[in-house]
Amino acid sequence: MPRIRDAFDRARAQNRAAFVAYLCAGDPDFDTSLAACGAVVSSGADILELGVPFSDPLADGLTNQLAAQRALESGMTCARVFELVRRIRETSEVPIVFYTYYNLIFSNGVDAYVKAAKSAGVDGILVLDLPPEESAEALAACKEHGVDTVCIVAPTTPDSRLPKIAAAATAFIYYVSREGVTGVRDKLAGGIPEAVARIRAHTNLPVAVGFGISTREQVSQVAALADGVVVGSALVNVIRDGLASKESIGPELARKVSDLSAGTPKA
Secondary structure, eight states: OHHHHHHHHHHHTTTTTTEEEEETTSOOOOHHHHHHHHHHHHHTOEEEEEEOOOEEEEEEOOOHHHHHHHHHHHHOHHHHHHHHHHHHHHOOOOOOEEEHHHHHHHTTOOHHHHHHHHTTTTTEEEETTTOOOOOOHHHHHHHHTTTTEEEEETTTTGGGGHHHHHHOSEEEEEEEOOOOOOOOOOOOOHHHHHHHHHTTTTTTOOOOSSSSOHHHHHHHHTTTTTTEEEOOOOHHHHHHTTTTGGGGGHHHHHHHHHHHHOOOBBB
């Protein structure tokens, strides 16, 4: 069974939402990033969403922009990101989803990139700036090489586009719960129950909700409504805060993920 599907099925059987943890690959450097990934996986992450560092991450707020900058400045390249995945695979079968931008795929050759991602151990790809109307080549490559696809629905997405978005996804639908970019927020966005219901009317795939989720209480609120909860900036901030003492990053991430993932059980 594909790892992503298995993660959602296992969470559902345990009456909880899957916890999806985002980290930027190579932030702040290769070795620290590898340790950070190991820490979040061992402390409660059901799915690891790896941001592929990019110079123009238009969907990301300042926290994740700076993470990408740190990774790029430390020497992360396409090849090094694949190497990071291979190193994670040496000790873990956690589902890995690339969170990326189309230029990084297109510039390396779509088929070649997807094939290399699969070979490294990637399970799924979420391309932030690739609408389904323009995604035929990428979807074909993913189907050819057995890589799942994740598609985004936004608060501004009209109902008329939902069938097309749902048809392009094979792993899960990622509902970005607020307009704008990623980042920690004090309060959840409104309209999440209605949005999840609208999406579920067009697909049987799991629905994960992200953007702005940063506390256990917020995780719990979303877990009651969705199949998965995505947390990113709150974890990346742990890395940022630990830059002066990198050996502290892994243990601090483990504590953070343990706390947040404790909010995933459904009532």
